[in-house]
Amino acid sequence: MPTETDLARQYDTVCQEIAAACGACGRSAGEVLLLAVSKTHSVEKVLTVYQAGARDFGENYVQEGVEKIQAFEQLMPKSGAVWHFIGPLQSNKTQLVAMYFDWVHSVDRLKIAQRLSAQRPITQPTHPLNVCLQVNIDDETGKSGCTVADAIELAQAIAALPRLRLRGLMAIPAPVDKTLPENIQRAPFEALAALFKHIKEFLPNESAQYFDTLSMGMSDDYPHAIAAGSTMVRIGTAIFGAREYPPSI
Ligand SMILES: *Cc1c(COP(=O)(O)O)cnc(C)c1O
Numbered sequence: 001m002p003t004e005t006d007l008a009r010q011y012d013t014v015c016q017e018i019a020a021a022c023g024a025c026g027r028s029a030g031e032v033l034l035l036a037v038s039k040t041h042s043v044e045k046v047l048t049v050y051q052a053g054a055r056d057f058g059e060n061y062v063q064e065g066v067e068k069i070q071a072f073e074q075l076m077p078k079s080g081a082v083w084h085f086i087g088p089l090q091s092n093k094t095q096l097v098a099m100y101f102d103w104v105h106s107v108d109r110l111k112i113a114q115r116l117s118a119q120r121p122i123t124q125p126t127h128p129l130n131v132c133l134q135v136n137i138d139d140e141t142g143k144s145g146c147t148v149a150d151a152i153e154l155a156q157a158i159a160a161l162p163r164l165r166l167r168g169l170m171a172i173p174a175p176v177d178k179t180l181p182e183n184i185q186r187a188p189f190e191a192l193a194a195l196f197k198h199i200k201e202f203l204p205n206e207s208a209q210y211f212d213t214l215s216m217g218m219s220d221d222y223p224h225a226i227a228a229g230s231t232m233v234r235i236g237t238a239i240f241g242a243r244e245y246p247p248s249i
Helices: 004-024 043-051 062-075 091-100 110-119 151-159 182-202 222-227
Strands: 033-037 056-059 082-085 103-107 129-134 164-170 213-215 232-235
Touching: 004 033, 004 043, 004 222, 043 056, 043 062, 056 062, 062 082, 062 091, 091 110, 103 110, 103 164, 110 129, 110 151, 110 164, 129 151, 129 213, 151 164, 151 182, 164 182, 182 213, 182 222, 213 232, 222 232
Parallel strands: 033 056, 033 232, 056 082, 082 103, 103 129, 129 164, 164 213
Antiparallel strands: none
């Protein structure tokens, strides 16, 4: 079990490595937001990482996430924490997500987007709900995310929904062999970045101005994602340590 000091130190190390990865490709550290992926970890650990400076947290499972948000807000009212839903989303679970989360990175079909928009309470302080379209960037069968071919049309339809704000794209590329050349390791991230630019040109101006997020990069591969233009890295293991076991969904 990592201690509080371990967690704070690991969080600091990741922040420094993000800054170094930005420096290595001529970007400024402020261009990349660190999302601390707290799925399966306790609210106490979330609080420790919050106190070390984290403000954005990622959760994968609806019930666990909602319980953690509620517990955290009890411990730390008006915390300014921002909650991101990043896991697969079934249509019967959209309502809780629309009520409690600030962002959803894993929208991959119109039906889910329509439900989130209809169920987003207009009283939410951060209304509208920020969403990213998840793309199956390496077209692996059986994986979440829309196809590259469907992405433009879907992005246009989602951007038109009244209580959502389409912020960008998200992908979870298949792990690559670390012995391969860097350009090959970066290829799926470069592909998502290229698709992002292409889609932005096809959005009406009033939507394009908010389309600013490339959610890509995890503990194992985030320096490559940053080199390819990531604006949000989703890091779990490198901050919190190994996950014991995912709770049932
Ligand atoms: C779990 C998860 C992460 C974090 O993964 P690590 O390898 O622990 O950094 C990032 N994104 C998504 C969508 C996840 O499900």
